[in-house]
Amino acid sequence: MIKDYMTHDHRECDNLYAPLESAISEENWDRALELYMPFKNAMLKHFAMEEEVLFPKMEEFMGGGEGPIHVMKMEHNQIRSIIDQLGEAINEKNTQKALGLGETFMILTQQHNMKEEQVLYTMAEQLPFDKEALLEEMKKVEA
Numbered sequence: 001m002i003k004d005y006m007t008h009d010h011r012e013c014d015n016l017y018a019p020l021e022s023a024i025s026e027e028n029w030d031r032a033l034e035l036y037m038p039f040k041n042a043m044l045k046h047f048a049m050e051e052e053v054l055f056p057k058m059e060e061f062m063g064g065g066e067g068p069i070h071v072m073k074m075e076h077n078q079i080r081s082i083i084d085q086l087g088e089a090i091n092e093k094n095t096q097k098a099l100g101l102g103e104t105f106m107i108l109t110q111q112h113n114m115k116e117e118q119v120l121y122t123m124a125e126q127l128p129f130d131k132e133a134l135l136e137e138m139k140k141v142e143a
């Protein structure tokens with residue numbers, strides 16, 4: 001099921017972020033640098049699975065334009081920008097900036113994920129296409 005797989009992937013991304021936040025709080029910059037790339041890559045891969053495979057398929061049935069998928073893509077751009085800025089803050093060893101960006105990241109991502117889990121993925125499950133085949137295609141996406 002797309003909904004279960006992607007909801008689980010949201011949790012996996014959260015689990016990569018949590019130790020990064022701890023490392024920043026502890027000003028353990030070596031550890032923060034080590035944890036940043038796997039976290040960023042997991043987020044980018046998740047977004048790419050949605051933007052390159054899931055959303056285009058949904059748009060075949062729902063149309064493009066200014067609907068909920070458009071909103072999700074704008075939020076991805078916002079979150080990607082925050083992730084990049086967080087990387088800069090870690091490179092600068094700027095604790096306050098990194099913690100602030102981390103908090104913004106968490107708030108935006110939790111709100112975004114909730115909308116997908118409660119609305120978007122449920123819509124996807126109800127559309128008449130082969131969900132298992134699409135999920136396999138999604139798993140092949142490279143970040």
Ligand SMILES: [Fe+2]
Binds near residue numbers: 050072116
């Ligand atoms: Fe998303």
Ligand SMILES: [Fe+2]
Binds near residue numbers: 006010046050113116
């Ligand atoms: Fe998602």
